Amino acid sequence: MDNLTTDSNDVNYMKEVKKHYNLARITWNGDPCSPREYSWEGLTCDYSKSNQNPRIVTVNLSTSRLRGGFAISFMKMTSLENLDLSHNNLTGAIPDYQLKSLKFLDLSNNKLDGPIPDSILQRFQAGLLDLRLEGNPVCSNVKGAYCSKKRKNTTSTVLISVIVPVVLVSLLVVMCILWKLCWKGKSGDNEDYDMYEEETPLHIDIRRFTYTELKLITNDFQSTIGKGGFGTVYHGTLENGDEVAVKVLMETSIAESTDFLPEVQTLSKVHHKNLVTLQGYCQNRKCLALVYDFMPRGNLQQLLRGGGDYSVKWEQRLHIALDAAQGLEYLHELCTPSIVHRDVKTPNILLDKNLVGIISDFGLSRAFNDAHTHISTAAAGTLGCIDPEYHATFQLTVKTDVYSFGIVLLEIITGQPPVFMDPQTVHLPNWVRQNIAKGSIHDIVDKRLLDQYDASSLQSVVDLAMNCVENTAINRPTMTEVVSRLKVWLPAASATPRRTYSMDSEIPRQFKLMISGAGNEGSSFQSGYTNGMSQSSLFSGR
Template sequence: MPTHYSDLTSTGSGYGSEKPPSTFGFSESTFTYEELAMATNGFSNQNLLGQGGFGYVHKGILPNGKVVAIKQLKVGSGQGEREFQAEVEVINRVHHRHLVSLVGYCISGAQRLLVYEFVSNSTLEFHLHGKGRPTMAWPMRMKIALGSAKGLAYLHEDCHPKIIHRDIKAANILIDENFEAKVADFGLAKLALDTDTHVSTRVMGTFGYLAPEYASSGKLSDKSDVFSFGVVLLELITGHQPIDKTHSFTDDSMVEWARPLLAQALEKGKFDGLVDARLQNDYNTSEMACMIACAAACVRHSGRRRPKMSQVVRALEGNLSPDELNEGVIPGHSMIYSSSESTQYSTQEYKQDMMKFRKLALESQELDQGISETSGPSSDFGQNQSASSGEGQQSGQTTQDIEQGRTNKDIFGKSS
């Protein structure tokens, strides 16, 4: 296990860089605060990529010409301290082409900064939902689904202990210039021992993406991430956002709206009403059927009946049939279970629980800072692209906002 964050805490002052203990195992570069200030032109607003309760993310250029995203912890932010600890503990474990990589760090007095690779082509949320954006072609959607699935499978099955991301969403899937996906933002991630079936924790994540058993009880497992990924697949299939007041599922989740359409698509091969109309039927039918099967399996109410991410990868690659993925479960007809999965409860009860949960979180936000629900592209590391022109759509509010008092604001301006 990595050294705890308390071991990284410095009592020093000034702008020099302080190195964590060698037991932490960092192989990345250390930077001074002055070096990172110079790289970002004094952390100027022109280089601002994103902001949240934790602090700010700026675009920077290192002396060797490497472009980076620099995440700066807001001094005195308790939630930011926890997110910084989680990212530091997790990111040193992960090395995968479909995960955003750490370049280095800076610990200087009260300052805490992480330096990441810069991913130049914004987020999946921006490309799918940004106002005025061209329709994302089907091959791009398929490529992004497979890449992000591989990144998530690596976290769950190739890391020891496994890593539960806890905030999988379209805004946290970054896109590079070749439209390869990179999963980002490990600020809410949890390390889970292989012997643990679940971890009881405070509920944090993003509305519209939360697995029902996690939202209702705080019992977290890798299958919670699988559910969230299923919602992302539904976004790729339908072109809708999980919370979209312009659509018919204003009060109910996109998942509940999609369930009967998923069943119809898989049983009868009818995609009408489910597939994004903007595609104008320009997609590979077998690939679409495969992604629909994956989405239906991932968003099952019962966590233990959801597939592993490695199975999802194999299915998206065409190496696992829908029948194998379903494992005898009739699509669209999986049972709803309570958090212990020992008793059934009704769909209506589930909807009521989620509505109460959402109401509580929004009330907490209003008490904190009078926050509105309007939000836009919300990744920490996406390139500035849309705020200045009014682009960006509403994205789900996060339950981490309850403690942070933050919204996912329009953070994409003109590229510098």
Template sequence: MGLEYRGRAASVIQFLLAAVLGIWACTESFCVLASDKNLVNHNGGRRKLHDIGSSISIDCGIPEDFSYTDNKTHIIYTSDSKFIDTGINKNISPEFNSEDLQQVLENVRSFPHGKRNCYTLKPPQGKGTIYLIRGYFMYGNYDESGGLPEFDLYVGVNLWDSVKFDNASHVVIKEIIHLPLLDTIHVCLLDTGFGTPFISALELRHFHDSSYRIPSGSLVLYKRFDVGSTTNQIVRYKEDAFDRMWFPYNIPSSVSINTSFPVGSLNENEYKLPSSVMKTAMRPSDANGSLDFEFDTGDPILEFYIYMHFAELESLQRNQHREFSIELNGNTWANSIVPDYLHSITAITNQSVRGTKLRFSIYKTSNSTLPPILNAMEIYLVRDFLQAPTDQEDVNAMMEIKESYRVGKSWQGDPCEPNYWDGLNCSDNGYDSPRIVSLNLASSGLTGKISLSFSKIRTLQYLDLSNNSLTEQVPEFLSRLSKLKTLNLSNNKLSGSIPSSLKERFINGSLLLSVDGNVDCLIDPCKKQKKKRNIVVPVVATLVPSLIIFAALIIFWLCKRKQAPVKVLESINGGLLKSNNQQFTYSDIVSITKNFQSLIGKGGFGMVYHGYLNDGTQVAVKMLSTLSSQSSMQFQNEAQLLMRVHHRNLASIIGYCNEGENMGIIFEYMAYGNLEDYLSDETKEVLNWKERLQIAVDAAQGLEYLHHGCKPPIIHRDVKTANILLNANLDAQIADFGFSRFFPLESVSHSSTTVVGTFGYLDPEYYSCHRLTEKSDVYSFGVVLLQLITGHPAIMKSHNSTHIVEWVRPILSRGDIRDIVDPRLQGNFNTNSVWKAVEIAMACVPFKGTERPTMNLVVMDLKQCLEMENDCKQTWEMESQTLLPADSGSYYMDLETEMGPQPR
């Protein structure tokens, strides 16, 4: 991994390549953003924001055309009325106001209507240059509901982060350094169903193009520290020309040093580091010691870029020398750094680093007489924005339509991502630009002639302009829409004849055309061609009513698809719980479980008890343990799903109890419990390789049925070893469907939804961009398969909390297949079978879902693994009968000499 130092030319120092840290190809890294609960005491400075250009400062929720200068930051804030046309202005509750509270936090703009609401920012520099975008959020009980909302924040069509609060006075700040691909930047708030989105303030600052550039993606602020601060104050504009916010930070077992002289100059370092930040630093208390500190990221798949800033603050004597190196997680990150006196240098990596913890150690080199120092540092999370915006021609056409007809719909941001505009349906092209395929503007108050802009949406298949006041003739340019299948122009004020090309498509059945309710003789110039009218009109009179009905059904279907591309499985409310399964009373449950005597499991929303039916059949009884709405919904979701789907590799429901607050599900008893416990329990007999493969095949078949055997398809969303149960014969069943979702339409390939699941198994694509597909289950299954192969948990705490995928990857690249396999198997497996299983597992875990196989393919490949193991075992048995004495009851084979495939 290359390391780069940036400063003035005279202070460029030599460096060595740092040790390579593993990289996860993380497409949209996870937005863990700085929060601040005390936005006061900002230091003064020397530059105006307009000196760096493109500064936008918006106080969200103040009256239209109102502006003011903040008395603490001296930044001029304007109303957001010119940047958004939805939402309502609200003030926070008086009890949360104080003299220290920054003015931008006293009011908010709230968005109780619409799934998505977007701010439109148009900085003069346009696309291709770097901007800092920062949002502020403080709830302050502005709506007097006392609830803490949760919602998502998007930049354009990609997820920036989720906004959550600890309490009503918690100030959340979200900051991202972003390189836009378009001249217009949309900052959108997405309602996820957990409260009304709102925003307090929004800022945009323009950076120098050479700073903070990475190979791809955007940088989300994780930490930015003023190390050794003597004031304990936040430093920002005016001292910082870019208006970054520097938070005080002190390193344990260290002492502060500072200087009264200014450090550097705003013109010599592209990062334009504020002098007040660089004038302080920390060094170890022990002159021979090191600066040691760490941050717990909590997730091994997060990627980071690190920027460390140094300046020598002491005038060194000739016999003094300060030189130091840096280690990150035990690996060399930077070598032989020599800070320059009163001038800033910046050390950065050319590639990202990652880890559940970031452990730093800055230590002096052997030829240094002085201890190491650190003046400031920044840590950013990588957010790779892969989702392309809607095709630009389609966007331009939609904006023209919006302007031409002054459409009153809430059309903001991108038309297709992350949610369709009202009245739209779009094709899903993976991460490529979606295209608009359906446009419904019925009853939208359209007047005047039909706009040429409609013909620019070349992928349109359905166009409904009915029940408006459109005039003049049906234009010929609609014929350019070669993919158009349905055109509804009924109940307008159109006149004249239908263009011949449209009429021909209508007659041959390739176009469903509805024109009733317009001026008479719209289909033909009847007065000029009466004979032709006598032929065509009866046909039209016969066909049109049927076509209108059919078109109406299609439009209704499209609307339903737009309204709910994905929904939670239906809840059970009283009498809605109907099935062929047996219904039990609560007293029956008490009797079955002997008053809940034997607890055998515990889930997130239910306790599981062992019990016996009257005929002696052993059962497991899951009871709803809380009455929270979320737990109840998940519990009911599971019951409803299990009553609809039946497969030998899915948990088998025997009956249910739905008696007031007492809700329970009775399952088939699984004697060996769950796979997680079995693999980790050293008292249990070790599963052999064939048994592990059979368990993998069983679980894969269960998922395959959910994805491809159910209509609509079902996504489990919480596949893990703890949710795979084993009966007395070690047959596996997938269980725990509380978070499951289904897709009602095959044309919908993914959904933007709130992330749920279990750490370690969670699809990073789903986690980072909320892009849920059946491939999310495939990723989780890949982790399960690796656990079966290795015997290790998903997060290996014994290996510095390394994710199992990242533990396997380097070993696999070396071809050391036996170092991957669970040592408890003692080499008793077919190497080819193991190789194939590992390859299947690794094929399941790329970041992009599009690069993963379907469960159909996974099942087929795993069955081949099982066949290979069975064939090998049969061969061994035959050879053992031939080679061993007749009285021998066992055989031995030296597997270390077995020839396996070469590393792939």
């Protein structure tokens, strides 16, 4: 990644805050500020100094169900300018905040009591700090402006006298522009888009929607259920009452859209219970869209790391893994020519109301045969899930999907993302090896499973996952073999809860030999996800 990582002190303080309040947000993984596109929700980072690590300047945890006292870590973040902890259940006294960088502090609507520190009052009175405390017990005997919803602005009179005339002139200009636009075309948005409908439809046997129809079934694009680099996904309802998800490409990406036609053509030909069903498409020069069956349980990534009290059980996880494996097996073995998905990952495994896994997002999929396996463009896929052999050679085979599926299996077992901070950036397969090398295979298991799993099936699934992420494609199993092995272990997974055992008594001898020799190869664990793979064949007993 080109981006610099977040200042290490800020990272440590935010981890302390996350632990203090037991926060389980989906986006709060990896580096808080880097890459910019995946910065943590509720944080604003300062990237102005291009040669220095970004600093966290804003933390917004309003309405986040925070409980307990004020986290002392906030007081140590020397670049923090704005802190919003309003509408929570914080208790105790307000700490003596000495940070000179702080310009905005909103603690309103909590349960804070005790005196207000002099350092905070002095900065407020000097106009250096915007302080908000209304709705707290501390305001019961205080009449300060910071305890009132009505705020006085000492410069309001001057601002009004300057701004009002400017606003009035601007409004007149805007009204004139709107008036001209209305006269240019009174027909409205529907007619503007209808005139851009492509005259020649795709030669596929599925429904074609007009832009006007999309507006109708999505209630004018009111309900957003997902966003990505491609555009936005909306919830909709067809005339017969069936719920659908409508993926609309952004207008700026239509001219360069290379994923739209492959996805339409692929999904119009493939039909399997574990592959998403394409209901139709919209082919408009201003709007390209795909209409899928709606999946009410979201995706596998949300299920594994979405927070909350509900935790999917071990047997359920294996059923979802088997569902996804069967969908990939169909693409690899029963389609002619075979289809490689190329972007297998937990966000692309959707879940229906019964938690059945459905493979989705075929924008990167490619049909191939043995005579044509070379892709001349950059390797496609997602960071942490890309087959290292494909990344190095651009030789596309079905084993590319097998590698990515191995990463999915490891996420199902551990609950961890493919790449995360521990405390440095680490690839999930290397993290698994390191933790098993330290002692027990149980150390890698998702804590939310609460030890409710069968130990023998766990070891078998770990073995399969590590076999799938072999560095060399020829050493990986086929998806047919993966499906067969998962079907064998599912009855065992539901039979008994975890049985505790020591590594010395249960783990196979070859597995122990690998662990005992880890010291000689220790550097490979830290070398990313290409060098560290060479040991993984030992997990499969090879």
